[in-house]
Amino acid sequence: MYELFSNLGAWLVSGEQWSGPDGIGHRLAEHLQYSLVATLIAAAIGLPLGLLIGHTGKGAFLAINLASFGRALPTVGLVVLVFLAGGLSMLPVYVALVALAVPAIVTNTYAGMTAVDPDVKDAARGQGMRGHQVLFQVELPLALPLIMTGLRLALIQVVATATIAAYVSFGGLGRYVFDGLAQRDLVQVLGGAVLVAVVAVALDLALSGLQRILFRHRTA
Template sequence: MSAPTGVVGEALVWLNDPLTWTEPGGILDLAGEHLLMTVVAVAIAAAFSIPLGAWLGHSGRGAGLVVWLTNASRALPTLGIILLLASTGLFGNTATVIAAAFFAVPVLLVNTYEGVRGADPDARDAARGMGMSGGRILTQVELPLATTLVAAGLRTTIVQVVATIPLAALAGGGGLGKIISFGMGTQRYGEVLAGGVLVAVLCLLIDGVLAVGQRLATPAPLRAGAA
């Protein structure tokens, strides 16, 4: 049986080469770098978005601010932010992480806000009746009830960031996008296809793992209600 030809054949040959995976700067190294940038970007976004969204949802104020921040951050293309940062001297992974963190803010902010704002009013009133302070109501009542939406926001955000990180290669950064960039630069389109497939598979694997984590993070009574 003859070997596959064309771009698909080149991609399969490249992916089946053990050195492609294990050599320094190979797929495993680039995937690790890709995941590290994702973790850092999402952590930065979460450190800003979740506390702000929780406070705004608890206070009942700031709906206009949430909408404005969401629309403003979505209106700016991630690649545009990377290139803007590059013009100020920030290149590679640093520029990509900052741009990806900015891109990750809207979903986390909206989901946290809506989750806290939509917490069961009866549970909130019962907590007030027990003399709980506003801070305790937020941390012990509203946020646990918002877990499902917050976890869903994290899941969506992480997958989106994983799919966005390949843009790092356009600013001299690493990650799996480097495979795509190198393939385009050398006209090895089999590598371009292989790089795209690797990013897509990584997104699917992470989404599957996070789906399980989201279910485990949801309190049992809420899981039963969803079912």
């Protein structure tokens, strides 16, 4: 066990492991790229949907069940399925990651919108604000902390799952996990897993810190 950990330490800090196209630096950049692109696409789909459902109050059933559906969907199956349908491209990976992230974004956006005090919305309407003004000037700012929590959760999940890109022969930190598996090289698998976990935890801490700074004047 000790030997395994010292080998892992050596693997993580060795200069040659960090350089080149198969180096940690390059794999890390790929991993972040997949994760950010997928989360941005998911946000472009999930945010308007969540805002619409929250604002109109229609489709709440959808918003609640979408979360459950997202959790139930087997990511491996989805990647393989889109891969078999669409051939070798990054498309299957992005489809699976976006499908994973959208429910978290929609449900949190919706939760943020429903948490806005109805009296505040009535007051805004009473002052003659139109629907879109109430949405963008009252509801959205008040719902923002929960919306950001949804985006954060989605990104963390996507970072952990982007490992799967390597299964259909792409890059990212998952490369180490799947190559290590194929080569029966436990140190490499362990190294890949540790790196993914570190990236996810670091992003989570950074984003929750950012949230605290942005919303420090809020009571809730």
